Amino acid sequence: xxxxxxxxxxxxxxxxxxxxxxxxxxxxxxxxxxxxxxxxxxxxxxxxxxxxxxxxxxxxxxxxxxxxxxxxxxxxxxxxxxxxxxxxxxxxxxxxxxxxxxxxxxxxxxxxxxxxxxxxxxxxxxxxxxxxxxxxxxxxxxxxxxxxxxxxxxxxxxxxxxxxxxxxxxxxxxxxxxxxxxxxxxxxxxxxxxxxxxxxxxxxxxxxxxxxxxxxxxxxxxxxxxxxxxxxxxxxxxxxxxxxxxxxxxxxxxxxxxxxxxxx
Amino acid sequence: xxxxxxxxxxxxxxxxxxxxxxxxxxxxxxxxxxxxxxxxxxxxxxxxxxxxxxxxxxxxxxxxxxxxxxxxxxxxxxxxxxxxxxxxxxxxxxxxxxxxxxxxxxxxxxxxxxxxxxxxxxxxxxxxxxxxxxxxxxxxxxxxxxxxxxxxxxxxxxxxxxxxxxxxxxxxxxxxxxxxxxxxxxxxxxxxxxxxxxxxxxxxxxxxxxxxxxxxxxxxxxxxxxxxxxxxxxxxxxxxxxxxxxxxxxxxxxxxxxxxxxxxxxxxxxxxxxxxxxxxxxxxxxxxxxxxxxxxxxxxxxxxxxxxxxxxxxxxxxxxxxxxxxxxxxxxxxxxxxxxxxxxxxxxxxxxxxxxxxxxxxxx
Numbered sequence: 116x117x118x119x120x121x122x123x124x125x126x127x128x129x130x131x132x133x134x135x136x137x138x139x140x141x142x143x144x145x146x147x148x149x150x151x152x153x154x155x156x157x158x159x160x161x162x163x164x165x166x167x168x169x170x171x172x173x174x175x176x177x178x179x180x181x182x183x184x185x186x187x188x189x190x191x192x193x194x195x196x197x198x199x200x201x202x203x204x205x206x207x208x209x210x211x212x213x214x215x216x217x218x219x220x221x222x223x224x225x226x227x228x229x230x231x232x233x234x235x236x237x238x239x240x241x242x243x244x245x246x247x248x249x250x251x252x253x254x255x256x257x258x259x260x261x262x263x264x265x266x267x268x269x270x271x272x273x274x275x276x277x278x279x280x281x282x283x284x285x286x287x288x289x290x291x292x293x294x295x296x297x298x299x300x301x302x303x304x305x306x307x308x309x310x311x312x313x314x315x316x317x318x319x320x321x322x323x324x325x326x327x328x329x330x331x332x333x334x335x336x337x338x339x340x341x342x343x344x345x346x347x348x349x350x351x352x353x354x355x356x357x358x359x360x361x362x363x364x365x366x367x368x369x370x371x372x373x374x375x376x377x378x379x
Numbered sequence: 380x381x382x383x384x385x386x387x388x389x390x391x392x393x394x395x396x397x398x399x400x401x402x403x404x405x406x407x408x409x410x411x412x413x414x415x416x417x418x419x420x421x422x423x424x425x426x427x428x429x430x431x432x433x434x435x436x437x438x439x440x441x442x443x444x445x446x447x448x449x450x451x452x453x454x455x456x457x458x459x460x461x462x463x464x465x466x467x468x469x470x471x472x473x474x475x476x477x478x479x480x481x482x483x484x485x486x487x488x489x490x491x492x493x494x495x496x497x498x499x500x501x502x503x504x505x506x507x508x509x510x511x512x513x514x515x516x517x518x519x520x521x522x523x524x525x526x527x528x529x530x531x532x533x534x535x536x537x538x539x540x541x542x543x544x545x546x547x548x549x550x551x552x553x554x555x556x557x558x559x560x561x562x563x564x565x566x567x568x569x570x571x572x573x574x575x576x577x578x579x580x581x582x583x584x585x586x587x588x589x590x591x592x593x594x595x596x597x598x599x600x601x602x603x604x605x606x607x608x609x610x611x612x613x614x615x616x617x618x619x620x621x622x623x624x625x626x627x628x629x630x631x632x633x634x635x636x637x638x639x640x641x642x643x644x645x646x647x648x649x650x651x652x653x654x655x656x657x658x659x660x661x662x663x664x665x666x667x668x669x670x671x672x673x674x675x676x677x678x679x680x681x682x683x684x685x686x687x688x689x690x691x692x693x694x695x696x697x698x699x700x701x702x703x704x705x706x707x708x709x710x711x712x713x714x715x716x717x718x719x720x721x722x723x724x725x726x727x728x729x730x731x732x733x734x735x736x737x738x739x740x741x742x743x
Contacts, residue, residue, distance in 0.1 A: 210438075215436070
């Protein structure tokens with residue numbers, strides 16, 4: 116029980132007295148406000164990831180790699196040592212870090228254009244080497260930062276600024292299920308697909324991240340956590356509409372759950 | 380002129396690529412990431428063979444793009460790192476090199492140049508001079524570029540390059556060529572462990588409680604901030620000018636000055652002797668650093684010589700810097716061969732003689 120909670124600051128607004136604090140953001144997040152659009156799930160994934168880092172007590176032992184894309188500024192928000200990689204190369208950068216700092220936890224945080232288009236070679240070979248890192252893959256089926264262009268994971272028929280008549284398989288191929296591909300590689304130790312569109316999904320993602328860091332500590336192979344996500348601005352929808360689209364269109368294409376679990 | 384301290388009595392006959400790789404181990408290299416390409420694959424091969432029995436780590440990456448980004452990550456984590464490649468592979472690395480320069484990370488990139496453009500040839504060339512000295516990738520940046528002309532320097536310059544890279548937190552390049560990489564010469568290897576590590580408090584090694592989180596980035600999206608970053612980089616490049624190195628051979632009384640770097644300068648040494656036997660007072664200036672470049676010394680020599688002749692294994696790249704240096708005081712001529720072909724000392728001598736003849740014809 117705390118005595119006083121100041122809203123804004125002492126000189127302002129008011130004070131709530133005799134309250135019980137049941138939740139606060141993790142100390143592993145900085146005080147910088149997220150730049151993400153209202154309703155975007157990046158903020159949730161950032162927060163869950165940093166909660167895990169705080170709960171595992173590994174803030175001093177972790178190095179992250181930010182991608183090019185909307186989460187390019189992830190290092191502004193995550194209060195841990197981080198590097199910003201070139202587009203698509205986050206897993207190569209993470210490899211370089213992990214190889215010279217084998218006792219640290221290392222993760223990359225990448226979007227679909229970054230990980231599954233321009234960085235496909237790095238993605239596959241990082242996993243094939245079984246690099247002992249965690250790759251977090253945010254799949255929202257669109258290039259958010261550059262203004263809503265088609266992604267390798269855009270759905271058939273999906274209208275984007277570069278598929279104005281809808282994505283056609285005959286022209287640009289089908290949505291790529293990169294997590295399924297990676298399962299084929301012996302270097303992939305744990306592959307799972309989650310979503311944070313509801314509280315249950317958030318809890319499951321958190322468990323997946325905790326597991327991944329545990330496996331990394333044990334020196335197992337690459338852990339790959341896909342998060343099927345949304346993009347209100349790129350999809351031209353309200354946040355609520357994106358959740359419906361995510362459930363009705365995205366998840367049927369990218370079914371949730373573990374794709375590969377450790378074999379005993 | 381700075382010279383690497385060496386321990387005598389350790390002379391070996393080695394290929395340039397292998398001398399360079401051995402020197403890297405002796406320079407306490409923490410990590411090498413690379414991808415095979417002729418004519419420098421011996422670097423990766425040598426390190427794959429030696430490192431497991433000694434110290435450091437080596438990893439064959441899936442591409443030059445992956446290699447340079449692994450270098451970025453490892454350098455950002457505070458490690459002493461190196462990659463090597465040859466021209467087409469170095470082209471692939473340019474984006475990463477630009478990021479490394481912008482993020483101010485020290486590392487060594489070795490280019491054992493082959494003939495281009497395109498897939499070109501595996502024979503030696505100096506056709507990557509512009510790429511090496513003018514930036515190479517996007518944006519306003521420079522590498523510190525050392526141009527060896529012997530197997531000995533292939534080894535020595537590894538130490539010099541790391542020392543400079545770490546002093547200035549800037550990527551350094553060794554600009555060699557296929558002949559220097561492949562040829563065997565006597566080399567006295569640098570002493571192992573004689574290159575101390577420098578502190579890297581900026582590195583991403585895990586955020587400690589007593590400091591802010593360290594960020595390695597090249598993204599400064601506010602133009603005002605990006606301009607400041609650029610101004611700081613330019614200040615650094617100004618400071619780097621003090622590291623200029625060059626060698627002069629028989630310039631004291633020279634009336635004709637040859638200007639050549641790397642392998643071409645070795646050939647020019649013979650030309651100097653041949654010309655002097657014929658009574659032509661020829662000297663040679665060899666830039667050892669091609670960035671920074673010895674503009675000032677060339678400008679001084681322009682007060683003394685009748686003309687300069689730049690000798691390169693390309694279509695004429697460094698000659699532009701020689702012309703900038705002499706500010707029109709004397710004619711600056713060029714002779715070169717391309718596509719992996721190498722000039723002979725006699726070719727260069729004939730060029731000197733023909734320039735003399737045409738000048739005399741004008742005078743008559």
